[in-house]
Amino acid sequence: MSTLGLIAGGGELPRAVAEAARAAGREVFVVPLTGSISENWVTDFPHEFHSPGEPGRIIKALKAAGAGEVLLAGKVDRPKFSEMKLDAKGMLLLPKAMAAAKKGDDALLRFIVGICEDEGLKAVSVAEAAPALVAGEGALGRITPGADHAADIRQAFKVVHTLGALDVGQAAVVCEGLTLSVEAAEGTDAMLARIGTLRESLRGTPARKRGVLVKALKPTQDAKTDMPVVGVQTVRNAAAVFLAGIAVEAGAALILDKAAVAAEADRLGLFVTGTRP
Amino acid sequence: MSTLGLIAGGGELPRAVAEAARAAGREVFVVPLTGSISENWVTDFPHEFHSPGEPGRIIKALKAAGAGEVLLAGKVDRPKFSEMKLDAKGMLLLPKAMAAAKKGDDALLRFIVGICEDEGLKAVSVAEAAPALVAGEGALGRITPGADHAADIRQAFKVVHTLGALDVGQAAVVCEGLTLSVEAAEGTDAMLARIGTLRESLRGTPARKRGVLVKALKPTQDAKTDMPVVGVQTVRNAAAVFLAGIAVEAGAALILDKAAVAAEADRLGLFVTGTRP
Numbered sequence: 001m002s003t004l005g006l007i008a009g010g011g012e013l014p015r016a017v018a019e020a021a022r023a024a025g026r027e028v029f030v031v032p033l034t035g036s037i038s039e040n041w042v043t044d045f046p047h048e049f050h051s052p053g054e055p056g057r058i059i060k061a062l063k064a065a066g067a068g069e070v071l072l073a074g075k076v077d078r079p080k081f082s083e084m085k086l087d088a089k090g091m092l093l094l095p096k097a098m099a100a101a102k103k104g105d106d107a108l109l110r111f112i113v114g115i116c117e118d119e120g121l122k123a124v125s126v127a128e129a130a131p132a133l134v135a136g137e138g139a140l141g142r143i144t145p146g147a148d149h150a151a152d153i154r155q156a157f158k159v160v161h162t163l164g165a166l167d168v169g170q171a172a173v174v175c176e177g178l179t180l181s182v183e184a185a186e187g188t189d190a191m192l193a194r195i196g197t198l199r200e201s202l203r204g205t206p207a208r209k210r211g212v213l214v215k216a217l218k219p220t221q222d223a224k225t226d227m228p229v230v231g232v233q234t235v236r237n238a239a240a241v242f243l244a245g246i247a248v249e250a251g252a253a254l255i256l257d258k259a260a261v262a263a264e265a266d267r268l269g270l271f272v273t274g275t276r277p
Numbered sequence: 278m279s280t281l282g283l284i285a286g287g288g289e290l291p292r293a294v295a296e297a298a299r300a301a302g303r304e305v306f307v308v309p310l311t312g313s314i315s316e317n318w319v320t321d322f323p324h325e326f327h328s329p330g331e332p333g334r335i336i337k338a339l340k341a342a343g344a345g346e347v348l349l350a351g352k353v354d355r356p357k358f359s360e361m362k363l364d365a366k367g368m369l370l371l372p373k374a375m376a377a378a379k380k381g382d383d384a385l386l387r388f389i390v391g392i393c394e395d396e397g398l399k400a401v402s403v404a405e406a407a408p409a410l411v412a413g414e415g416a417l418g419r420i421t422p423g424a425d426h427a428a429d430i431r432q433a434f435k436v437v438h439t440l441g442a443l444d445v446g447q448a449a450v451v452c453e454g455l456t457l458s459v460e461a462a463e464g465t466d467a468m469l470a471r472i473g474t475l476r477e478s479l480r481g482t483p484a485r486k487r488g489v490l491v492k493a494l495k496p497t498q499d500a501k502t503d504m505p506v507v508g509v510q511t512v513r514n515a516a517a518v519f520l521a522g523i524a525v526e527a528g529a530a531l532i533l534d535k536a537a538v539a540a541e542a543d544r545l546g547l548f549v550t551g552t553r554p
Contacts, residue, residue, distance in 0.1 A: 080478055159443050166436055168456040179445040180462045185455060185475055194471070198462055201357055 002068030003027040004129055005121065007058065007112070009036040009074030013126070013229050016256045017073050018045055020130035029065035031058050034085070036076045052076065053097075055115045056089030062121060070121040071129050072113055089115075126227055126254055135230070135274040137250035140258060141265040145245055145273055149212055152176065153247045153275060156214035164218030170228045173243065175203055175211030188215065188234065195241035204242030209270060213238050213246045215253060231256035235264045235272060245271035279345030280304040281406055282398065284335065284389070286313040286351030290403070290506050293533045294350050295322055297407035306342035308335050311362070313353045329353065330374075332392045333366030339398060347398040348406050349390055366392075403504055403531055412507070412551040414527035417535060418542040422522055422550055426489055429453065430524045430552060433491035441495030447505045450520065452480055452488030465492065465511065472518035481519030486547060490515050490523045492530060508533035512541045512549060522548035 004021050008014035008030050018028045018041075030047035048061045062070060086094065093115065100111035113123045127134045139145070145153065156174040159182065163169055169183030171191055180198060183191040192213065195203055204210035215228035230248055238246050246265075248255075253274070255261050265272045281298050285291035285307050295305045295318075307324035325338045339347060363371065370392065377388035390400045404411045416422070422430065433451040436459065440446055446460030448468055457475060460468040469490065472480055481487035492505035507525060515523050523542075525532075530551070532538050542549045 077476070077478070155443075159440075159445060162439055162443060163436075163459070166432075166439060166456065168436060168459060172461075178462060179443065182440070182445060182459045182461045184449075184459045185457045185479055186471055190471065190474065194463055194467065197467065199354070201354065202462055 001026055003029050003066045004124075005062035005065065005067030005070040005116075006030045006129075007070065007072040007116075008032045008042065009072070009076040010038065011075045011229075012231055012233075012256055013254065014074040015039065015041045016133060016254075017071065017126055017130045020132045024130070024132070027066070029062065029067050031061060033074075033076060037074065051085035051090075052112060053084035053086040053090040053094070055093060055112070056087040059089075059116060059119045059121070062116070063119075068122060069124045069129070070113070070116045071124050071126065073126060076112075127251075132258075133254045133256065134227075135248045135250055135253040135255050137274045137276060139271050139273045140255065141262040141272060143245070143265060143269065143271040145212070145247065145271050149244055149271075152212045153214060155179070156212055156247070157216055157249075160214055160216040161219060164216065165220060167218060167220050170218060171213060171215045173211050173213050178202060180211060188213075189237055192234075192237045192241055192243075195243070204244065206242060209242050209244040211241075211243045213243055215246070215248050217249065217252050227252060227254050229254045229256060230261065230272065232260050232264050235261055235268060235270065239268035239270055243270060245273065247273050247275050250274035250276055278303055280306050280343045281401075282306050282308065282339035282342065282344030282347040282393075283406075284308045284310065284347065284349040284393075285319065286310055286349070286353040287315060288352045288506075289508055289510075289533055290531065291351040292316065292318045293410060293531075294348065294403055294407045297409050301407070301409070304343070306339065306344050308338060310353060314351065328362035328367075329389060330361035330363040330367040330371070332370060332389070333364040336366075336393060336396045336398070339393070340396075345399060346401045346406070347390070347393045348401050348403065350403060353389075404528075409535075410531045410533065411504075412525045412527055412530040412532050414551045414553060416548050416550045417532065418539040418549060420522070420542060420546065420548040422489070422524065422548050425453075426521055426548075429489045430491060432456070433489055433524070434493055434526075437491055437493045438496060441493065442497060444495060444497050447495060448490060448492045450488050450490050455479060457488060465490075466514055469511075469514045469518055469520075472520070481521065483519060486519050486521045488518075488520045490520055492523070492525050494526065494529050504529060504531050506531045506533060507538065507549065509537050509541050512538055512545060512547065516545035516547055520547060522550065524548075524550050524552050527551035527553055 030045045032042045034051045050058045152174040156172045159172040171183040171188045173181045307319050307322045309319045311328045327335045429451040433449045436449040448460040448465045450458045
């Protein structure tokens with residue numbers, strides 16, 4: 001198998017991908033995107049920093065490393081084009097990139113991956129590069145959703161899919177039929193945190209956990225660039241606002257460290273489950 | 278014209294309705310709902326407190342006051358049925374009320390209004406009871422939306438209508454194509470406040486106001502129970518996170534004090550406009 005070229009933004013995902021691919025015996029070459037990544041795990045891998053405005057240099061580095069497949073993973077800030085470092089190819093493609101950025105973050109990510117594909121690199125999904133991270137069907141820990149949670153899970157999937165079609169967000173919390181919180185630009189952590197500000201009659205309490213977090217792929221996204229991610233911190237954040245559990249679509253979401261997520265879910269008393277909606 | 282029976286929840290709306298109706302020369306009788314209202318303006322009007330679990334007593338009080346028309350206005354907390362004060366009619370109707378409450382707040386409000394209609398009271402909308410509060414077409418103050426805001430206004434209406442169809446919320450903020458914030462159970466004030474937590478590249482700044490708040494009726498709602506409301510505080514909250522303006526649907530939203538809202542919008546440098554989407 002050729003070297004995996006990993007264009008890495010911020011957050012835990014790119015590291016998990018790199019480590020899972022290496023654990024499966026594969027060479028990994030990382031291009032951390034300047035401005036989007038602050039983690040220092042990349043020093044464990046051969047790597048070369050570039051700005052998102054340097055597609056020419058990114059592709060050259062990936063090819064020099066023998067990468068036949070490329071994957072973009074992690075959070076990429078919508079760049080300030082006026083401050084971005086540009087190479088010749090970047091200048092040439094800038095008008096198209098700015099047009100893509102105006103259509104939303106997804107369009108920009110698809111654009112960056114598209115440039116690599118035009119240069120003969122094969123774009124792969126996280127599921128292909130690191131299948132160990134993909135959510136399976138059923139509960140991860142010992143706690144399983146009850147019959148009373150099924151309706152909330154269905155409703156939350158409906159909200160997230162509907163919003164996703166408008167490129168708004170990937171996550172929502174529903175509690176006994178009422179949509180408590182919906183993600184837009186603030187991200188899942190902030191979206192979860194505000195559940196705690198709602199009055200107690202609407203949400204769970206330490207004595208009685210209620211409500212379900214659902215994270216799902218936007219219908220406008222393909223699995224290559226932005227599968228939803230659940231990690232240990234997601235479990236802690238959901239527990240902190242007394243949710244009953246977390247549901248994702250089996251086969252279409254990533255669990256960053258399944259053993260650790262299962263253990264933390266058991267310890268904190270909530271379910272983490274993969275469903276087929 | 279018969280006396281207006283006003284079943285009043287919390288917030289500024291019921292008072293504005295009562296005062297506008299009285300200013301138009303009409304008698305007003307108020308039933309403040311215990312548990313949902315803390316304001317003391319009701320002492321300016323003939324009134325009688327009741328719980329939402331006492332439809333029999335509410336209807337009796339309204340009829341005794343000579344009310345031929347009834348309007349439910351203001352925020353009503355989803356009641357804790359186990360703690361609610363119930364009259365005979367309330368006990369009889371409780372199973373239906375609980376089923377309605379499970380379908381969302383709107384279903385519960387429609388249910389309460391429906392009980393009054395069954396008893397021969399005519400349900401009227403705020404637009405009928407206090408037409409002076411309904412948003413007209415065009416800008417209220419001196420500042421008008423620019424051509425660059427039109428696309429954001431359209432997108433925000435699309436997000437709100439889509440969410441509204443799922444009974445999620447009434448408001449969203451869009452800034453140059455990106456949906457920044459979407460309202461669920463937290464309400465418009467909290468939804469607006471978190472714009473300020475987003476990174477500066479996504480939102481407006483003191484030097485450059487950006488982004489538009491749209492509030493719109495849910496497609497599942499009828500105008501009788503829950504038109505979206507903009508008041509002076511909405512203008513202040515939007516200005517505090519550096520939005521360029523606020524848009525509502527002309528004829529389908531309420532402006533609580535048009536002169537004060539226009540003056541505050543002019544002072545803070547943003548537009549408040551009614552559009553025909």
